Amino acid sequence: MAYRRRQWPDRGEVQPPADPEAAARDICLRQLTLSPKTRAQLAEALARKAIPDEVAEQVLGRFTEVGLIDDEAFAQAWVRSRHNGKGLAPRALSAELRRKGVDEETVKEAVADLQPEDLDAAARALVARKLASTAGLDPAKRTRRLVGMLARKGYAPGLAYQVVRDALAESSSDDDFDSPPPDAPL
Structure with missing residues (x-):
């Protein structure tokens, strides 16, 4: 046919x-x-x-x-949704809203609702989720990947480096407790 x-x-x-x-x-x-x-x-x-x-x-x-x-309500809902769902920071959220045609003043008002504590907590949660997948890497490479991931989500470099540094320090101290000392009987 x-x-x-x-x-x-x-x-x-x-x-x-x-x-x-x-x-x-x-x-x-x-x-x-x-x-x-x-x-x-x-x-x-x-x-x-x-x-x-x-x-x-x-x-x-x-x-x-x-x-x-209602562009104002749209922008506020967008910021809440994308921050809570994807962990995006103000810089990335602002860029998305501008691409959607929201005016600059409305963008500023919408992202101003995000509190520094919320950003810190979201950044820490993102790094915690990604930490295990970078476990075998060289520490410098691991740091670059984690900081890069936060940068792509719009986090400020200072916050990104601090969060990654803290997470890696905590991860290495957890590893110390998880593995038995070299001279311990098995």
């Missing part, structure tokens, strides 16, 4: 819909049903579907007015 190749219509220019306002509302509601979105993300989705700018602005304004779009 022979299969025919499916012919796709020309994917060139997207034609504007007949009723751009209804289409804009549908697009925004569909996007918001999937997951929370920023105003900038919704504006981008509307632009991809050839919704005129004035119609997009009108619909986005109305959605913001009724509370369906």
Whole structure:
């Protein structure tokens, strides 16, 4: 049995819909049903579907007015979720929010909620999880990998080095207690 190749219509220019306002509302509601979105993300989705700018602005304004779009709430929820789930620090969280189109002032307010104790605890938990997988490595290489992992998650170098230094010191003291002294009877 022979299969025919499916012919796709020309994917060139997207034609504007007949009723751009209804289409804009549908697009925004569909996007918001999937997951929370920023105003900038919704504006981008509307632009991809050839919704005129004035119609997009009108619909986005109305959605913001009724509370369906709230960049501040989005940013705060994003920071809590990504910090608790992935252990991300303010620098990485700020970069993610900026990529999502959140304005700088809102980003600063959202990451300001993170307390230094929370960052320290999250960094220590990340290092503790990764420590066992670096057990056989040279101490310098082990330190580089652990500090690099924290750096990629947005932690400041000073905090990263301190947390890794503490974890490695604790790990080596635990190893001393776990292994019997060389002259102990077996």
